[in-house]
Amino acid sequence: MVIGKNNLIVTLSCPNQPGIVHAITGALLEVNADISESQQFDSPNSGTFFMRVQFATDATVADTEAAIADVAKQYDMDAHVYDTAVKTRTLIMVSKDGRTMNELLFQQHAGTLPVEVPVIVSNHLDLQPMAYFYDVPFVHIPIIKHPDGTDNKAEAEARLMQILDQYDIELVVLARYMQILSDEMTRKLDKKAINIHHSFLPSFKGARPYHQAHDRGVKLIGATAHYVTADLDEGPIIEQRVQRVNHALTAQDFVQRGRAVEGATLAQAVQWHTEHRVLLDGDRTVIFE
Amino acid sequence: MVIGKNNLIVTLSCPNQPGIVHAITGALLEVNADISESQQFDSPNSGTFFMRVQFATDATVADTEAAIADVAKQYDMDAHVYDTAVKTRTLIMVSKDGRTMNELLFQQHAGTLPVEVPVIVSNHLDLQPMAYFYDVPFVHIPIIKHPDGTDNKAEAEARLMQILDQYDIELVVLARYMQILSDEMTRKLDKKAINIHHSFLPSFKGARPYHQAHDRGVKLIGATAHYVTADLDEGPIIEQRVQRVNHALTAQDFVQRGRAVEGATLAQAVQWHTEHRVLLDGDRTVIFE
Amino acid sequence: MVIGKNNLIVTLSCPNQPGIVHAITGALLEVNADISESQQFDSPNSGTFFMRVQFATDATVADTEAAIADVAKQYDMDAHVYDTAVKTRTLIMVSKDGRTMNELLFQQHAGTLPVEVPVIVSNHLDLQPMAYFYDVPFVHIPIIKHPDGTDNKAEAEARLMQILDQYDIELVVLARYMQILSDEMTRKLDKKAINIHHSFLPSFKGARPYHQAHDRGVKLIGATAHYVTADLDEGPIIEQRVQRVNHALTAQDFVQRGRAVEGATLAQAVQWHTEHRVLLDGDRTVIFE
Amino acid sequence: MVIGKNNLIVTLSCPNQPGIVHAITGALLEVNADISESQQFDSPNSGTFFMRVQFATDATVADTEAAIADVAKQYDMDAHVYDTAVKTRTLIMVSKDGRTMNELLFQQHAGTLPVEVPVIVSNHLDLQPMAYFYDVPFVHIPIIKHPDGTDNKAEAEARLMQILDQYDIELVVLARYMQILSDEMTRKLDKKAINIHHSFLPSFKGARPYHQAHDRGVKLIGATAHYVTADLDEGPIIEQRVQRVNHALTAQDFVQRGRAVEGATLAQAVQWHTEHRVLLDGDRTVIFE
Incomplete structure (x- = not known):
């Protein structure tokens, strides 16, 4: 043939x-x-x-x-x-926790994920060494709260917008980037960014979801990867996974097990997206696995 | 030895x-x-x-x-x-859907579940033949809404109270019994009844949860077995299970797959309870598997 | 539309x-x-x-x-x-364990499985009452070993052949029918019968697989639903599922948990087959879920 | 308190x-x-x-x-x-595939795995940069086949023995170290080394198990983490996990998905071992989760 x-x-x-x-x-x-x-x-x-x-x-x-x-x-x-030979130009945004970024960069390097990561953005410096190990430029955009109550969020997002253009970014992966984006930013990223929500949506929205889950005594915890939309935590769901837990685990154990599920869930969502397997049907996704 | x-x-x-x-x-x-x-x-x-x-x-x-x-x-x-030779005297309450009752009675008969079911109560007649097949008395307590807007709920619950005493019931299993119990009844059943919630609590409380889940485009549906308390849907969780779904399934398919998960989840909860493996730590359960 | x-x-x-x-x-x-x-x-x-x-x-x-x-x-x-309005005419063959037959008949009755079961065949009488409860004729074909070392297997299979023709059977489900079929019979049933193997093939072929699995100290047990072919336990695999086990379970516990997995696995295979979702690619199956 | x-x-x-x-x-x-x-x-x-x-x-x-x-x-x-403050001194042995080593080193660094990795041994140089990124000495012990048919295996194992002593190693993790160990070596490592078998034991022993699994058309692939014993692939099983596959995946896809399961399975086994949760009951393990 x-x-x-x-x-x-x-x-x-x-x-x-x-x-x-x-x-x-x-x-x-x-x-x-x-x-x-x-x-x-x-x-x-x-x-x-x-x-x-x-x-x-x-x-x-x-x-x-x-x-x-x-x-x-x-x-x-x-x-x-x-x-398929053209890989999706992907910006990874992180804070301090490197588990998911580590997974994505390892898979990019191993050739099992069709992404090209030209740049990483973080509001902290912790993950700079890992970015450099994988030869990826690392841009530090700190979020600063001034003593007078103002902050530099507007400048920070302007810098981010600039990077999106400069590096010709097609996909943004929020790999536990712990900052809330402005409405303008989420509109710009609408359906072009994937977020990992550290909960099994729609349960436990808001802060400290694993602690909420632990207080409630759940037997399964989970993570949800979804597109970013203006309505936070309500974008189309791409993937959800769960992990069994029990009474003997502390809320901190929930967090640690949750991190592993989050990483696997986000990596799967990025893989499907970059293989062009995700289509949008209104607020729902069609996944051609 | x-x-x-x-x-x-x-x-x-x-x-x-x-x-x-x-x-x-x-x-x-x-x-x-x-x-x-x-x-x-x-x-x-x-x-x-x-x-x-x-x-x-x-x-x-x-x-x-x-x-x-x-x-x-x-x-x-x-x-x-x-x-362990003394089996837990268990009342099963059902409406029209017999899947979970079928599972429980089959396992009782096979000797794999340490329950004795002396009586079944239902607000419909549909499942009477199955009860008789397993030689279990079936009490029909219809819920009747009168033309003047009143109903017979008070009488129905009085009859149910009588049955709880008459048959010396230790555990009530709400196997998709689709009626809301009065506050007095839930107080009487407090921690002595297990309900199956057709959703992955705390998501999708209220009516038609699978349709809510379908509208939201979730990738996993689930069921929660929990003790009945005065605060509906908030009793201590005993077991939760999930089932994968995808975009190609209809809300009706969600319902059918959900039923299978519900049955398995409830049967597991009943098994642990009747093996005396569930202890209460405030609003949380300790499960000694 | x-x-x-x-x-x-x-x-x-x-x-x-x-x-x-x-x-x-x-x-x-x-x-x-x-x-x-x-x-x-x-x-x-x-x-x-x-x-x-x-x-x-x-x-x-x-x-x-x-x-x-x-x-x-x-x-x-x-x-x-x-x-799709024409349901697959299905013969269920059983011995003494009724779990899977119970599941199939319940689902046929509930309309969630597109099968019509016109007759059940067994080498024992144990499950006759359940067949009658679901209004299905039950044919008892005992396997008799004579004192002189001969048996009635040939006659039994001749009777089975007759039933296949008489009831116009399209699919045979071996729901824990514990008799080995003759080569002639397996040739006749080739690709037209589904067997549940009480193991995660190709591990633990042969007798008492759960005891083999227990001796080996496995952490997962499983079941395999496959088409019957002349080469026993080697027919095309339709579905496989697993169940977690641990050191505290006895071989008997393995058996009980295994039964539940077997039933679910076989029911899924029968569903896919009767929805015409299974095509054969040599010794492998293509499943259009 | x-x-x-x-x-x-x-x-x-x-x-x-x-x-x-x-x-x-x-x-x-x-x-x-x-x-x-x-x-x-x-x-x-x-x-x-x-x-x-x-x-x-x-x-x-x-x-x-x-x-x-x-x-x-x-x-x-x-x-x-x-x-618990004293971490298990662990030698990681690898060949070219770094996925599992990456997972173990990341978790050691993050403090979620109670191991101390004082040295890494490999028969190839590919993973030296990753070892250095995590500040772990990397010892290259190539396996050389001479033109006359002899090889340096004996010298290589002598060097390995030396390293075990020099670094006071308590646990050896064979994270896809693709060389067969001598009988003398496996005796020395008996119950002190954990291997990841790229198959769901006891299925598909031997070479190219994912290709064997693909040829057989299985619907689940899996991995087994077990202690090393003299009898290859027969040591006590610590953990087994599976991953769903289907007809549309190639043998190469099986390999890629299998790698992910292997990594997670081995990491779990190492965690339980180093938390002193694994006890030996003859050829079986008792896991106190």
Whole structure:
């Protein structure tokens, strides 16, 4: 079997109607697409059709965009073409806890996660050595509270905006970045940033969730990876995982076990996002695993 | 090895202080207890010490109570002695959905759950045949709403109280009994009834939790088995389990998968309770698995 | 949206080549198929393409077979069309343990499993009452060992063959039927029967697997649901599940916990099979969940 | 409450007989032990009694050893006293894959794993930078095959023995060290080394287990952490975990997912071992979680 030199992905969503798959697979025949993976979903909630196709071809991204242009227009599709060889430019934001950043950088280095991390931003210096070990520039943007009650948040976010542009960032991963973002910032990052919530949403919103969980005597703790939206903790959920706990564990033990679940949950969400497996159906996600 | 003819369990809780285990194991030597299982927990939250000991002995429950009486008094213990041959007299309350009742009755019949179910109560007739198949009396207590806006809830609960006494009920299992109990009833059942909440508490309290979960696009659904207290849905949690879901499932699919988790969660909670493995530490449970 | 009156499923497999999806979706446009679910898989191991499409249509099964006939021939497809309203005629075979049979019959009754069970066969009488409770004929085919060393296995299997024909059986579920089938029988049942293996295959083949597992001190036990083939315990795996165990459990506890996993694993396999979600890729299964 | 300045652990095993707990808790009263955690297990298989007690005290390890000496002798105990402030001196052995080493070193650094890693040994140089990042000496012991068919294994193992002594190593973690150890070496490491087997033992022993698993079409893959014994892959199992897989994954995907499970499984086993929670009951382990 002759395999095309490029490995491309098409994702699309459009109002559902008969003939979509027939039309799009017809268009892909024009670029001799050898389909290796294809998934689709017809959302009964929104009446929207979703599809993801991965294929080998000699054609380029631009060739493929041209080949599907007519069909995309006819069916009013929101369609995107990606080259799997092009990794998602990802900014990691952290505070002091390096577990998740360590996981993401290790996997980037090992080649098991299709991200390119051109820069790391933190409000603390603790994780600078780890960033340097992986040869990633580390930008320290401290958050300073002045004696007169004012702070430098506005300047800090302006600096962050600058970095997003300068490094051409496509995805922001909030890997336990413990600062609340301004409304302007969350609007700019809308659906382009993934946050890990240290709880099994929608339980235990707010501060010290593991202590809340411990007070309540739960038997499972969990973590939720979700897109950032203006409404904090309410963005579309990408992944949730849980970990068993029991009466003999302290709230501090909950925190430690919780950290491990958070890291695994966030890494999974980043992997699906950067493999272009996550599509948005209103406030819900469609995950083409 | 000569094995005692009785298999007994002692559970106890008391303010923590040095010497408790030494004292209680000393007292148990008097009845020649051959200990097969022993667990203890010192709660840092409440300063309470908890212990469960299972052992073979020729002594009776009364002998053992006498043997530990002095120690129990000295250490201000809440202590209980059980004979594993005596099964917990359990009332199952249901409405129309028989999945969990089916599981409990099957396991009672198979001898894998130490319960004796002398009677089943329901506000509907649907599950009468299944009760009869397992040779269990079935009492139908319909809830009737009169045209004038009144109902028979008070009479229904009076009948239920009567049944609790008549059948000498030690445990009530609310196996998807879809009626809200009065404050008087929940006070009477306080810590003596186990409810299955069709959600992963404290998420999604209230009506149609699976639909709420579906609207929110969660990736895991779960169930919570807890003791009934006056504060609905806030009683001490005994067990929680989850089940993976995804975007392709409908809210109805969530309900069906949720039912399976509910049944397994409730059956586990009933098993631990009837094996005397659940002790109460304020609003939290200590589970000696 | 006008929904077709029939809910049909097409499954197909064929040598992989470009254009298959375009061709089959084109053919389905002829019957105005409104696709609700579609999955495909291109096996790199065997070069085979697999697809399952579920859709609403006013056309019948015969109409749809006619509509796809040319495409099926052109691409050398092994294609099948099913109506979801037609339930799979399923024979359950048991010995003395009724847990899995109880689960299957309960779900058939509740309408959550698309099976019709016209008859149950057992070599013991223990489960006759449960069969009758669910209004299913129960055929007792005892296996008798004669004093001269001969047995009635041949006659028993002849009777079983007769029942398969008489009741027009499409699927046989070996729900802990503890008899070894003859080569002739396994050939007849090849890929048409699902067995639950009381172990996490390929570990612990043979007798008393939980005792083997206990001797080895494993920390997880499991069950495997697989198609019956001539080579016992080696048929294509449909589902596997595990359950955590620990040192404090006896081999008998392993058995009891194992039974619960077995039942859940087999029920899942039967569900996928009867929803036509399982396709065969040589010795491996493709599961379109 | 006055808390003792030392946090000690006693582990013991001895032939089971009445009075052990009473005797040992009596002895511990002499050092004013304030017990925070205590577990025991009476193995019906071997007739052996196991116990682990953790407590605060002003007494030292030596004081405690003296306090329990008479009881230990009387009951023929194999008893050990540990100070939780003293971390287990652990040698990590690796080849090229750094995932598990990364996890262990990160956790050591974060203080969540009670190990001290004074040295890392590898037959390759790939992981030297990561070792240096964590300030751990890295000893490269290459395995060389000479053109005449001989190799330097004997010299390599002699060097390893030297390192075990030089660094006073208490535990060896084979974190994907891909060399087979000599019988002499495995005897020296007997029960003092933990290996991660890249399979769910006892399935798929031998080379390329994920490829074996893929060929067999399993639905779950797993990993097993076990003590090293002379009989390769047959040492006492400490922990096993699994990960769900499906038909769409390649053997290479199995490997990648398997690596993640291996890392988590080995890290858990090392944690339990270094917290002195693992006792040996013949070929089985008792884990006091």
